[in-house]
Amino acid sequence: AVPAPRVRSGRGEWAGLNDWTWDADQAGAQVGGRVKGLTLNASRLDAQVEANAGVAYQEWTLEFKNVSARQREARAQIVLPPGGVVSRLTLWVNGEEREAAFAGRSQVRQAYEQIVAQRRDPVLVTTAGPDRVLMQCFPVPPDGGTMKVRLGITAPLEPVATNQGRLRWPQMAERNFTVT
Numbered sequence: 001a002v003p004a005p006r007v008r009s010g011r012g013e014w015a016g017l018n019d020w021t022w023d024a025d026q027a028g029a030q031v032g033g034r035v036k037g038l039t040l041n042a043s044r045l046d047a048q049v050e051a052n053a054g055v056a057y058q059e060w061t062l063e064f065k066n067v068s069a070r071q072r073e074a075r076a077q078i079v080l081p082p083g084g085v086v087s088r089l090t091l092w093v094n095g096e097e098r099e100a101a102f103a104g105r106s107q108v109r110q111a112y113e114q115i116v117a118q119r120r121d122p123v124l125v126t127t128a129g130p131d132r133v134l135m136q137c138f139p140v141p142p143d144g145g146t147m148k149v150r151l152g153i154t155a156p157l158e159p160v161a162t163n164q165g166r167l168r169w170p171q172m173a174e175r176n177f178t179v180t
Contacts, residue, residue: 023176026073029126029134031174037068038177041146049167054157056081056167059088063148064140064177071139074147076175080131081155081168088152091123091137097150100125123149132173 023035042063049056058081064074080086089100100123128134140147157165 023073026138031075031077031134031176033176034178035068035072035176037066038072038074038140039065039067040074040175040177040179041065045169047167047169049157051157051165054159054165056155056157057087058153058155058170059150060153060170061148061150063146064137065144065146066140066142067144069142071142073136073138074140074175074177075134075136076177077128077173078133078135078151079171079173080133080153081170082131082158084131084153084155084168084170086125086133086151087154088150089123089125090150090152092148125151 023032040062042061044061045058046061047056047058062074066072090097091100092098122136122138124136125133135149135151137147137149151170153170155168157167160166
């Protein structure tokens, strides 16, 4: 909730460390605090509604940018539409879109932690409560690098009347990055 203290030595401020932040929550199961230099650079939300079926499919494309000198992990807790599920997950690797694999919580958590330790390109989405997921992306490359992911979300329409339904958009409840 508060900025880290300034680093000083007997010779004054140590400028190199004052621009650096330690991300203690990297590869963990919580969002944690804001990380310096990490931003949501672009966001696009598209939806396709099947009125007769009473269901909607939404795709949320997120692009993160990192201007710091170190690799960063983008994390967000996302509130899904009521009854919604993440039915698709993709990550762009070297400009090419790649589909993610689905598995049980312990399997994907273990695989994600191993891949983060190797500093490769994973994205992880796990449940975080009713109609909530935790999304984690690592590494967002340093020095202006970007990382792009897409979540596909399938959800029923909320009945409003016998012939009307309401579409709810997903939203971020918590995030460790700044929105530009």
